[in-house]
Amino acid sequence: MPLLSALPLTAYQELAIVEVTADYDSSEAEVVKLARGKACETGADALVLLENRKQGTDLPPMQIGEHAPDPGVGEVGHKGRFLNSVAIVYGESR
Secondary structure, eight states, X not given: OOEESSOOSSOEEEEEEEEEEEOTTOOHHHHHHHHHHHHHHHTOSXXXXXXXXXXXXXXXXXXXXXXXXXXXXXXXXXXXXXXXXXXXXXXXXX
């Protein structure tokens, strides 16, 4: 399945948003493989990459006695790799 860096200039239909989250140390190849697998399940012709990044934790250590829940995916302080993309099929809307 082709991985595109921009939406095609030809007619297409968006089938699904494909989001993958993984460990910070996961390789780009691993997260792309997961995204392609999800896109294949939708019957897509191609996957358009919107965002592929690593997010570290740049927060200072917590003070003793402070208790806070672990940050969720996409929240400040969450450490991980994120890939956002769109599964598409070529052609006019059906």
